Amino acid sequence: MTTTTSGSAKVTLPAPDQILIEREFAAPASMVWRVLTEPDLVRRWWHAKRGEITTCEIDLRVGGTWRYAMRPFNGKEFAFYGEFLEIVPSRKIVQTETFEPFPDAAATNTTTLSEHNGVTQLRILVQHKTVQARDMHINSGMESGLQDAFDLLEQAAVSLT
Amino acid sequence: MARAATTTDAFNAIAEPRRREIIDLLAGGEQAVGELVRELGLGQPQVSKHLRVLREVGVVAVRDHGRQRLYRLNGSALKPIHDWVKNYEQLWSERFELIDDVLTDLRKDQADDHDH
Numbered sequence: 717m718t719t720t721t722s723g724s725a726k727v728t729l730p731a732p733d734q735i736l737i738e739r740e741f742a743a744p745a746s747m748v749w750r751v752l753t754e755p756d757l758v759r760r761w762w763h764a765k766r767g768e769i770t771t772c773e774i775d776l777r778v779g780g781t782w783r784y785a786m787r788p789f790n791g792k793e794f795a796f797y798g799e800f801l802e803i804v805p806s807r808k809i810v811q812t813e814t815f816e817p818f819p820d821a822a823a824t825n826t827t828t829l830s831e832h833n834g835v836t837q838l839r840i841l842v843q844h845k846t847v848q849a850r851d852m853h854i855n856s857g858m859e860s861g862l863q864d865a866f867d868l869l870e871q872a873a874v875s876l877t
Numbered sequence: 878m879a880r881a882a883t884t885t886d887a888f889n890a891i892a893e894p895r896r897r898e899i900i901d902l903l904a905g906g907e908q909a910v911g912e913l914v915r916e917l918g919l920g921q922p923q924v925s926k927h928l929r930v931l932r933e934v935g936v937v938a939v940r941d942h943g944r945q946r947l948y949r950l951n952g953s954a955l956k957p958i959h960d961w962v963k964n965y966e967q968l969w970s971e972r973f974e975l976i977d978d979v980l981t982d983l984r985k986d987q988a989d990d991h992d993h
């Protein structure tokens with residue numbers, strides 16, 4: 717499994733069709749929640765310094781939709797969008813996530829926040845529906861130049877360094 | 878969406894579930910075709926076909942040992958995939974560092990509000 721130093725994202729592969737991203741923040745869950753759900757704040761981090769966010773829309777209610785688009789410094793604009801399935805303020809968001817070129821390959825992302833002694837653990841579990849969907853995400857990540865989103869591979873592959 | 882017909886790189890080669898099973902089995906060590914056939918519950922022609930695809934992209938290597946052909950995993954061919962995971966991790970690390978900055982600003986705003 718992949719391990720990292722503290723401070724960076726920890727990415728693991730709990731199952732062949734899942735990816736788990738984890739990180740702790742020295743802030744209360746209510747504050748991390750705002751950073752994850754308010755468009756003005758999302759615009760400050762989702763770009764990962766790799767481009768310019770051109771759209772950031774969040775209709776934070778069950779059945780509401782979201783859409784992020786970005787123009788990378790070295791590539792074509794791309795977008796992700798989805799729908800909110802479950803919202804528990806400061807604790808949990810379940811949402812679908814679709815990479816625009818592949819509308820049939822939605823993943824379901826479950827984001828959970830748990831606060832302990834003023835430190836909040838963030839977990840994002842990406843669940844793909846099919847192997848094919850996952851593969852498309854792999855390939856789309858490669859093609860976008862952003863290496864974004866998704867998914868993965870093989871425990872075996874990752875354990876071989 | 879249809880898969881690309883060709884399996885020209887490791888990404889495509891390991892996209893097939895049976896081939897991933899083979900990779901998992903070989904991760905435990907070198908194996909003869911017969912053992913793979915038994916463990917996978919597939920016909921030998923199918924297993925051989927999958928092994929050929931994996932060999933073509935360098936994910937597995939083969940050697941003759943007496944009358945047996947032994948297959949083993951070649952980790953370096955999987956490195957592009959490993960690199961991809963590292964890239965993904967890097968992407969999220971950069972996002973999280975930016976989130977740290979945003980959180981610092983929010984804390985500052987909160988402190989300022991308390992002062993007023």
